[in-house]
Amino acid sequence: MTDTIPGLLDAAAGEFGERPFLRVGSVTRTYAETRTAAATMAGALAERGCRPGDRVAVMADNRIEVVDLILGCAWLGAVLIPLNTGLRGGGLRNVLRAAEPQFLLVEEELAERVVAAGFQGELWVAGGDGVPVPGTVPAVPSAQVRPEDTAFVLFTSGTTGAARGVRCPHAQTVWWGRNVSDSLRLTADDVLYTCLPLFHTNALNTLAHAMAVGASCVIGERFSATRYWERVAEAGATVVYLLGAMAPMLLAQPPGSGDRAHRARRGLSPATPGSAWEPFRERFGVTLVDGFGSTETNLVVGSTPEEQRPGYVGTVRDGFSVRVVDDRLDPVADGVAGELVVRSAHEFAFCTGYLGEFEPGPTAWRRTGDRVVREADGWFRFVDRIKDVIRRRGENVSSQEVESVVRSHPAVADAAAFPVPSELAEDEVMVAVVPAPGQVLDLGDLLRHCADELPPFAVPRYIDTVRELPLTETGKVRKGVLRERGVTATTWDRSIPPTPARHLT
Template identity: 30%
Template sequence: MYQELDQAWKQLTSPGQMFEVTTVDVRGIPLRAYANAPPSLREFWLSTAGHGDNEYLVYRDERCTYRQAHAFTASIANWLSVNGVQPGDRVAIAMRNYPEWMLAYWAITSMGAVVVGMNAWWVAREMHFGLEDATPKVLIADAERLQRFTDIRDDFPGLKVVGVRIDHDLPAWATDWYELINAPAEMPEASVDPDDDACIFYTSGTTGKPKGAQLTHRGCVTNLLNVAFVNSVQPAALALARGESPGGQSAPAAPSALIATPLFHVTANNCVAHAVTLTGGKMVHMYKWDPAEALRLIEAEKITAFTAVPMMAREIMMHPDFATRDTSSLQSIGGGGAAMQPDLVAKVGENMRGARPNTGYGMTETCGIIAAVSAEFFVDRPTSVGRALPTLEARCVDPSGEPLPTGDIGELVVRGAPVIKGYLNRPDATAETIVDGWLHTGDIAYMDEDGFIYLVDRAKDMVLRGGENVYCAEVENALFHHPAVAECVAFAVPDERLGEEVGAAVYLAPGEHVDAAGLREHCKEHIAPFKVPRYLWFVDQPLPRNANGKFVKRDLREQLRVEDAS
């Protein structure tokens, strides 16, 4: 079937085909791109008006069609324009996965402004950093985020604020969301360049401060077509392997996707929401993750695609309701944001009636996916994340940046149209991460003779907790803020549910005292709850160091036992 995969890949990307690949010059670097990609998210969104009365956004008993969504986005964009937002200006969104997130997103990007996706987990201090770094003209926030902003509002006197789903009296300094959607439905004219910023998504920083990745319109629409390519090439290859014509397959029905991960990340926003919107499908939102509710929605809404972090797929299949709920509508189940364990790949194949396993490997810095694999290809190679997609060159390099032979392990670097412009206000970090157009992923990998990528380790000091990046420096900085802490290191602890959890070893200053509960409460004042160490070890000796004076985390991890943690 790999010969058929090569054949389908070549056919779909050849001249005159939908996924024809060309080369474009971006900031002086020749990059792979799709010849037929729309020039911007504005053109893409406006093109979906033809989906008309198809259901688009579903939340509890609320339902919104494409026709209604286009009217709402035109109204929102009009209000923003009247209130001083111009192309290139930034508008921050801070909320749960409400339908308003997507409506605001399409309105902002379609008028040529820039979405600042704020992590809904952020505490007020982190929110302050994001607003100060991105300098948006408007903040659109739900009730919880609005309350956090209230604590720091005095530092942002000129920021216009819009309140979404406010269940109490709206502050006098905020505007109600209903004013936006009731504005005249007239989308402002805008000329959007493919290399203009579309959105700023924040990634955790190795120095303890988040970095605002600048996702361009070119990058986002290229990722959209990469997802569409994945959904086309592997079924076409399997059809060829069965002796069928790939073009003879009936067109699949518009998908129905359950949005289970945050829309301020590329997995849910760029890979799921964009792809569903392209095909006129339906997005079903959840207030928060709950496997029982997910199973109910899969049955009730006839969900066809479930893409989330692997632990969510595992929890669905392990839940007591799994045996009694109808999940036959599911055609694919899998995810990204964390490695999908080989046993889970097998369990999907064994337990799901019609769904096939899939996984995508990507980064915020590539506007979404780098590689993907599904169905029989994934079952056959469950430890792989698939091939790099047509618009991305990929190779493994040694510490000096030299390419390595096939099969040799090194850092994975990629280059192509989906790679971000850089990090907002961080030319140093941009220059370190993107060299001659090549993005250094920080992941250690090797590639086989068929071009399939296998991840081995991470070069970056990071915990990947349920799809959320937690850089150890962030955790350590928060711990060091406590006066009793003399030394500390944070590191990843394997976790069956989340993939990894945050652990930390702490050495207290002589004569000082703080217990685990007190230290965790302290951390919550400085970092989001998911970054707070679940495992804490209080050691009675200074932490081990190497000859350069750096803490030796690997040795610590091997010495410390989970059962001894507080």
């Protein structure tokens, strides 16, 4: 079946056999070689006692062993559980307890952490002896997995609460490949480059994006703003993959000769601030494509390189239905913010639920927890995560809109808005600001800028200048950390006369 990962790989290898498919570090493989690697890796796993349905976890950086495990488990019918390399302590214990993996591949420096968290199964240390590798035993036939069978359990980042394990079926990955390859207008001549971690759905599904059209895929090292374009050029990439926080980081770097010394012309970059769109294209020559998708769903709403509207996510993709609803789940009018609920006409294009929780029907409506606005012409604008909405004096304040305005100040590189308790009731608006390199941030001027661009109730009361924002391994701001820290002795309160200027030394 082509609606499974083994079916997708087998079909791609049959059509694109000797074309280059994969490069990870010093390892390169054609489509045919990758199919053989998956089949022999499945044999190596089976030799170690792994059976269809068994759970295999991995906690490692981007390396060929991780890709081999991804495709080998899918071929065997085992369930892969990629773990965030930043997990530790109670968070790691909770994830291992929920996932119950029988096998775990771990980076050497993380092995002690995994053992301390209570893992008691068979532990494989990446690069060490005893790790299953392809080519050491005969190939085995692909398992008779079904589209609805779980291929991966992906744990949400847990930035505001305990991480939850999302059951991702084989068909969901296949539909990610079809939908994103269409949105990015990928062809067999494209070279895809991602440095996002393979425990994140964006990077994990890049393999399927390539297989859908016969493109090549380069899996790179961890994101570095200073070396990014150098690595893109080395990969020969025509398409890049970013997350929204990365675009401002790259724009904040000093201009250099490498800004356009590459072949990349398109990039998937969900949640990129609208104000960064044109500067990014003008400086780096890359057209960014936005879209709404999540670990639980698929590319439901998106744009294309030809159809762009900076600041908007896009329009509804073929095969999906959406509604914008209020707290009672009643539809709201165009132009009014509400929660996005989504449905797929394709069976098992969405997750089948969370570990230990009710399994929704394959084409059921799903709540997303995201506030959006649908315009009359069908374009969608993301407003906020519902849990990130700030309630100030009876008004809902979008943290994203506050952040967009603050980032548009020339002395600001990045910002995060979040609620802190008010003496009156509800919330006050606070923002953590990273000054642009070489800039002196005048807080009074920033406040006037906000007052010119935001309604009075949304203008921040508190401002912190910080060297960097606390981020998850996938580049999301850990707003829970900022909320917990709250107002400190160094926080500027606009109800108190400001100092003339403030900058980091």
